[in-house]
Amino acid sequence: MKRRFCLLLWLCTCLLPLAAAEKPVIKHLLSFDFGLLLRGASHGGLGFGVQYERQVIPHLAGKGYFGHSIFNTDYNDLFCVTVDTGLYGVWYPFSTQLRGLYVDAGGGFDYISYLGEKEKIERYFADKPSGMVLFVAGDLGYKFSLPKNFLLDLSLGYKYVYDSDITYVGTVGEVISDGLRFSVKLKHVGTKSK
Secondary structure, eight states, X not given: OHHHHHHHHHHHHHHGGGGGSOOBOOSEEEEEEXXXXXXXXXXXXXXXXXXXXXXXXXXXXXXXXXXXXXXXXSSTTOEEEEEEEEEEEEEOTTOSSSXXXXXXXXXXXXXXXXXXXXXXXXXXXXXXXXXEEEEEEEEEEEEEEETTTEEEEEEEEEEEEEEEOSOOOTTHXXXXXXXXXXXXXXXXXXXXXX
């Protein structure tokens, strides 16, 4: 955890000079989450995510997220399919646009279903091979302006699972579980400069 924090501080100091460059006006962002792609690939599967953020009033925005992945659970040839959704409120205390320091909070659900041979599914899960995981989450982050209308979004957050009616097997707990999360996202701004 200390290494991640040091990396975050180092990136912040390296990117601060870029903040003085001319910046496009940002009122909405559509971004793709490659974290799910990497997480799925690291567990022998695939994943993708998309996020849309729109400014409601200066300093405040709303954000919606959708993600889907399929990966190997490393447990008796079972695969897991997930569908993730979430809604968040985002506050930018020092910016009237969607850049700079931000705090977000919200919640959502993860739908989980196991795939495999019918006999194995019935043996391990009885009649319940799928279910929901309800969670709340929050993040503290910073969006840095980069050349060519890109943003680098660094965040540290926490996900808390408050209700789950599914059994985690194999690597599912690593992918879905609650706890601290560190995120690095690259976003492209599709608007014109001032």
